[in-house]
Amino acid sequence: MPAPEKSNIKLGLFVLAGAFLLILTLYMIGKNENMFGSNFALKARFKNVNGLISGNNIRFSGIQVGTVKGIALIDDTTIEVTMLVATKMKPFIRKNALASIGTEGLMGNKIVNIQPGEGRAPEVAEGDLLANQKATNMDEMLGTLNKTNENIEDFSEGLKIAVRRVNNSTALWSVLNETSLAPNLKASLANISQATAHADAMMNDLRTLIAGVKGGQGSVGALLTDTSFAHSLQEATARIKTVGDKAGGLADELTKMTGDIRRDIDSGTGTVHALLKDSSMVRKLNASLDNVQKGTAAFSEDMEALKHNFLLRGYFRRLEKQQKNAGQSP
Amino acid sequence: MIPSAKFRRFLGEAGELSAFAGRFFSQAPRPRFEWEELARQCYTIGYRSFPLVGLTGFIMGLVLTMQLRPSLVSYGVDSQLPVMVGVAIVREIGPVITALIFAGKIGSSIGAELGSMRVTEQIDAMEVSGTNPFKYLVVTRVVAATLMLPVLVILSDAISLYGAYIGVNIRSVTSFSLFFRQIFDSLSFGDVLPAFIKTFLFGFAVGMVGSHQGYHSSKGTEGVGRSANSSVVISSILIFIIDLVVVQVTDLLGLN
Amino acid sequence: MEPVIVIEHLCKRFGPNIVLDDFNLVVRPEENVVVLGKSGVGKSVLIKCIIGLLRPDSGRVSVLGQNVPDLGHDELDRLRAKVGFLFQSNALYDSMTVRKNLEFPLRRHWIEISQDKVDAMVMEALENVGLAHTIDEMPEELSGGMRKRIALARTLILKPEIILYDEPTTGLDPVTGKEISTLIVEIRKKYHTSSIIISHDMHCVKLVSDRIAVLVNGKCHAQGTYEELGSSTDREVKQFFE
Numbered sequence: 001m002p003a004p005e006k007s008n009i010k011l012g013l014f015v016l017a018g019a020f021l022l023i024l025t026l027y028m029i030g031k032n033e034n035m036f037g038s039n040f041a042l043k044a045r046f047k048n049v050n051g052l053i054s055g056n057n058i059r060f061s062g063i064q065v066g067t068v069k070g071i072a073l074i075d076d077t078t079i080e081v082t083m084l085v086a087t088k089m090k091p092f093i094r095k096n097a098l099a100s101i102g103t104e105g106l107m108g109n110k111i112v113n114i115q116p117g118e119g120r121a122p123e124v125a126e127g128d129l130l131a132n133q134k135a136t137n138m139d140e141m142l143g144t145l146n147k148t149n150e151n152i153e154d155f156s157e158g159l160k161i162a163v164r165r166v167n168n169s170t171a172l173w174s175v176l177n178e179t180s181l182a183p184n185l186k187a188s189l190a191n192i193s194q195a196t197a198h199a200d201a202m203m204n205d206l207r208t209l210i211a212g213v214k215g216g217q218g219s220v221g222a223l224l225t226d227t228s229f230a231h232s233l234q235e236a237t238a239r240i241k242t243v244g245d246k247a248g249g250l251a252d253e254l255t256k257m258t259g260d261i262r263r264d265i266d267s268g269t270g271t272v273h274a275l276l277k278d279s280s281m282v283r284k285l286n287a288s289l290d291n292v293q294k295g296t297a298a299f300s301e302d303m304e305a306l307k308h309n310f311l312l313r314g315y316f317r318r319l320e321k322q323q324k325n326a327g328q329s330p
Numbered sequence: 331m332i333p334s335a336k337f338r339r340f341l342g343e344a345g346e347l348s349a350f351a352g353r354f355f356s357q358a359p360r361p362r363f364e365w366e367e368l369a370r371q372c373y374t375i376g377y378r379s380f381p382l383v384g385l386t387g388f389i390m391g392l393v394l395t396m397q398l399r400p401s402l403v404s405y406g407v408d409s410q411l412p413v414m415v416g417v418a419i420v421r422e423i424g425p426v427i428t429a430l431i432f433a434g435k436i437g438s439s440i441g442a443e444l445g446s447m448r449v450t451e452q453i454d455a456m457e458v459s460g461t462n463p464f465k466y467l468v469v470t471r472v473v474a475a476t477l478m479l480p481v482l483v484i485l486s487d488a489i490s491l492y493g494a495y496i497g498v499n500i501r502s503v504t505s506f507s508l509f510f511r512q513i514f515d516s517l518s519f520g521d522v523l524p525a526f527i528k529t530f531l532f533g534f535a536v537g538m539v540g541s542h543q544g545y546h547s548s549k550g551t552e553g554v555g556r557s558a559n560s561s562v563v564i565s566s567i568l569i570f571i572i573d574l575v576v577v578q579v580t581d582l583l584g585l586n
Numbered sequence: 587m588e589p590v591i592v593i594e595h596l597c598k599r600f601g602p603n604i605v606l607d608d609f610n611l612v613v614r615p616e617e618n619v620v621v622l623g624k625s626g627v628g629k630s631v632l633i634k635c636i637i638g639l640l641r642p643d644s645g646r647v648s649v650l651g652q653n654v655p656d657l658g659h660d661e662l663d664r665l666r667a668k669v670g671f672l673f674q675s676n677a678l679y680d681s682m683t684v685r686k687n688l689e690f691p692l693r694r695h696w697i698e699i700s701q702d703k704v705d706a707m708v709m710e711a712l713e714n715v716g717l718a719h720t721i722d723e724m725p726e727e728l729s730g731g732m733r734k735r736i737a738l739a740r741t742l743i744l745k746p747e748i749i750l751y752d753e754p755t756t757g758l759d760p761v762t763g764k765e766i767s768t769l770i771v772e773i774r775k776k777y778h779t780s781s782i783i784i785s786h787d788m789h790c791v792k793l794v795s796d797r798i799a800v801l802v803n804g805k806c807h808a809q810g811t812y813e814e815l816g817s818s819t820d821r822e823v824k825q826f827f828e
Contacts, residue, residue, distance in 0.1 A: 007369075008373070018482075
């Protein structure tokens, strides 16, 4: 046994270390719960506090400023939350600040968020009632998500039925199994593709041309007096015309082809569906059709622009009584 | 019948222990308190247990952290690891593990010491030397155990949390101040106070059971061994029972 | 002279075992009385009743004119300061040094005693048993005979009027046993103590006894000097002297 005095010193150190740690812990917790330092009360009313309890944190623009002191039911739709906020935060919180109930992290404790309001307002006083703000609420978010899910469910149900029908159609499968049909169809599709690509290129030429005309609107009169330009424009429109005709023929051809396919199949319920089954073919056909569509759409758009331009030109002509043969309306 | 005989023996033990506790409460407040002996016992029971309790506390904090990490990572909340470990250590694991270690070390040593004093008539010798052996031996030890275990638990908690801090830093990096801020932010008085109060009860139980077993040790060295053994067994069980009761009471009081 | 210990009709039982049954004994001043009996017949119980460690079921145990079972806590403590008890197992406090062991009863009985006085008395008691050099050793470092003498020194330190010896030579070798027996005789000479000595070691009994009481079946079966009992024809008495 060591000398009693030495052991008593060690014992004293030991006990004091324990007492110090205990007091430190209690102080740290007390500080967190705002038991030390001065506070003032703020109030806010909510329809639903979403499980907020006394002791939950108050954040002002994300900074920890206090804790919830009490929650009282005022009437059947109003709950008053009393908050204890550190006095040193008082100058920063204005009367128009908005209180909302939020969550720490995704599933953490509830908190009260105080956000500064718009514009200027005097600083808050003891016991002030803050306006509240509807916060993005996890439950409501989940509610919306639920609706979306239901929609997706309906959609996938429809898709499922469609796919089942396709699967059950023996006629369709026979078409797809026909070996001679595929190369033919592929060849014709290649043709269509080529033709429409061609048409598309022409459209592009024309579109650039018209863009030029459009862009030069300020000096359009001057441009239009240039006869060589007028000539090339005339040529261009003529070409456009042929392209338009060709495109019309193309569309006819396509109709014919689909008609042929339909005839080949006998029962005509699922032509398009059948084509949709072969993905490479479908992609090609789709691309072709898309091209045709785009081509014709662009074409008509271009025509419209031209027409407008010629009207404009007519307007200039009437004004200046000059240049009668600048072009003809298509 | 054997079961009923066993049950009667159990009841007898419980009754004796209660009577012993009653004797403690009736004798402890009487004058001529053995302050010097109390300080000596506090030194032996408290200070001398510190290295063992500190070491186990450190390892416990470290291991608990490393064991909890995978499940928290699987939920993507490994940033909450300090909170989880902190609450677990402060509320339950720190007090109970420390108390069990304490029961193992102190319960057995009190049981064996008083047992051998009883067997070698030292307790009788004290009595004829004008000393109340109950006050000199039992009261001082029980009070020392009751007062020292809370101190040990606080220190062990602190060391455990430091172990946990190292455990967190093995796989990721957190700053010392962030780690402790996270823990203290998540703790409330409802976490700390019941945990602190129950350590007094644990200490009392260990001191009481050890003293009772030793003081009423039967003759012979075998009796001394049995006293030491049953001190540890009974006080360990009592620690869990007290833990169970305290959690129910704090729950009823709404402190949880 | 007034007897120092008077035991009348003492009865003590533990559960169904009757240990002492109407036991009577008188010890006069400066008399060494040996209580002789087989192991487990309740000799220790007898002297524990005298010092108040056990409470008799009935009968009177009068020590220095006071009936022990009637005494309150404080009176008993005051009486115990005048009665020394040498335990069979020595009962040295093994957490304390020899010095602390000897100081313990001093400080307990005489609270206001000065440190110088304590030191002087400790040294005197140790010198009486010839072990002054062991003062700072722990009991476990000493041999059995030394421990017995330290225990005797601790018993002597309060200068008791009565000393109760519980089997003082049991467990010791014959030479050490004889040393202890001689010490007992010397102590009586030096301090004029009265003693009850419990023993079944006949060498010791022969050396120390003024009178012998034979304890059989809880009763004082026979009394007399060593020589008287040695020539007794009683079967119970005779077996001790064979």
